Amino acid sequence: xxxxxxxxxxxxxxxxxxxxxxDVHNAFDDRLIAELTDALTRLGQDEGVRALVLTGAGKxxxxxxxxxxxxxxxxxxxxxxxxDARALARLMQTLNDLPKPTVAxxxxxxxxxxxxxxxxxxxxxxxxxxxxxTTEARLGIIPAVIGPYVIAAIGPRQARRLMLTGERIxxxxxxxxxxxxxxxxxxxxxxxxDAVLESLLRCGPKxxxxxxxxxxxxxxxxxxxxxxxxxxQRIAQLRATAEAREGxxxxxxxxxxxxxx
Numbered sequence: 709x710x711x712x713x714x715x716x717x718x719x720x721x722x723x724x725x726x727x728x729x730x731d732v733h734n735a736f737d738d739r740l741i742a743e744l745t746d747a748l749t750r751l752g753q754d755e756g757v758r759a760l761v762l763t764g765a766g767k768x769x770x771x772x773x774x775x776x777x778x779x780x781x782x783x784x785x786x787x788x789x790x791x792d793a794r795a796l797a798r799l800m801q802t803l804n805d806l807p808k809p810t811v812a813x814x815x816x817x818x819x820x821x822x823x824x825x826x827x828x829x830x831x832x833x834x835x836x837x838x839x840x841x842t843t844e845a846r847l848g849i850i851p852a853v854i855g856p857y858v859i860a861a862i863g864p865r866q867a868r869r870l871m872l873t874g875e876r877i878x879x880x881x882x883x884x885x886x887x888x889x890x891x892x893x894x895x896x897x898x899x900x901x902d903a904v905l906e907s908l909l910r911c912g913p914k915x916x917x918x919x920x921x922x923x924x925x926x927x928x929x930x931x932x933x934x935x936x937x938x939x940x941q942r943i944a945q946l947r948a949t950a951e952a953r954e955g956x957x958x959x960x961x962x963x964x965x966x967x968x969x
Contacts, residue, residue, distance in 0.1 A: 712740040713747055714765070721758030722905055723751055724813075730766025735774035736821050738792065745799045752806045759908045760806065761901060762829060763813035764822075769838065772820025778847075796821065797853040803828040804857055805924070807917040809908045813901050814838045814888065819876070823887070824854025827861040830920065831904055832888040834879040835897045840887060841876040842867075860927070862886045912951045912967060918942065 714726040725747060727734035751757050764770055781792060803810065803825060812818075812829035817839050826832045826840070842851040842858060851858065851871055859867045866885045870877070879891045892900035908916065922942065929935050946952050951967075958965040 710743050713743050715747065717757075720909060721756055722761065722909070723757050723759075724761040724763065725751070727762075727764045727770055729774075730764075730768070732774055733768035733771035733817065734764040734766070734822070735771045735777075736796070737774040737777035738795065740774075741795050741799050745795070745802050748799075748802045748806055752802070752808055755913075757808055758913060759809045759811065759905055761811045761813050761905070762803075762825060763815055766816070768816040768822075769812075769814045769818040770822030770825060771817055772822050772843065793853060800824055800828050800853055800857060807920065809916050809920070811901055811904055811908075812888075813897060814840075814879070815894075815897060817876075819843050820851065821854060824851070824857055826887060827854065827857040833890045833892060833897065833900050833904060834882060834888040835894045836879050836891050837894050838879040838882070838888075838891075839876045840879075840882045841874065842870045843874045843876070845871065846874040858887075910968065912955050912965070914949060914951045915946065915955075918946060 712727070712729055714728045716724045716726070718724075725744070727740070727744070729735065729740065748760075751760055781789065784792065809831070810829040812826045812832040812834075814826055814832060814834035816835065816837060818826050818834075819839075819841050820843055823840050823842055826834075842854070844851045855867070855871070858870070862870070862885045869875075877885075879888065882888045883891050890900055890904075922939075926935070926939075954967075955965050
């Protein structure tokens with residue numbers, strides 16, 4: 709795809725997107741941000757894609773902002789800074805809202821924006837050698853555009869600690885506070901990711917997209933009559949789809965649904 713990204717597509721529709729700048733620990737710059745946003749947009753629109761795995765080449769997942777990019781930013785005007793920040797915000801939103809299940813395969817350090825990417829993925833599986841941190845305050849800035857996703861993942865209380873101290877935490881602590889779902893030995897990381905993918909692929913593709921929307925739309929809403937009616941309408945509409953009819957029929961007939969054929 710580019711010098712900064714690599715993609716691998718399996719026959720079953722799983723696509724692995726690898727941040728491929730290992731010499732700088734897969735740090736972001738404006739080019740990587742643009743290319744990753746474009747890649748995610750296209751994969752999200754591709755009906756043949758069943759799930760997406762995001763990972764990093766080499767020892768790190770992503771170390772956040774590239775130092776050379778940061779040096780350039782120091783000379784930016786206010787307008788250039790805003791344009792640059794909006795591009796990173798668009799990347800995070802694109803990943804968070806992708807209509808496909810996403811799995812972060814965290815093979816090493818995920819710092820700053822790297823932690824943001826992890827928080828934006830639906831499921832995060834980390835190597836026991838991985839580490840995490842919102843380290844921006846140590847540079848005199850704040851983790852603003854990743855903030856909504858990190859707070860959604862770990863809650864405001866834990867976010868206060870991480871964002872104020874800028875400390876790095878190990879994978880076990882990241883799991884304890886909810887940033888990652890599972891920690892695996894480094895040599896068992898792929899097996900752990902594959903187990904999750906196997907579960908995802910058993911589900912109907914349209915149902916997965918609808919389930920993602922359901923979580924997003926229901927989060928933080930009070931349980932009211934309008935909310936109850938909204939959920940009833942969603943399930944009623946899905947029951948009428950060809951995918952749901954196939955899934956229910958396959959279950960009753962004790963056979964694999966068409967999407968597993």
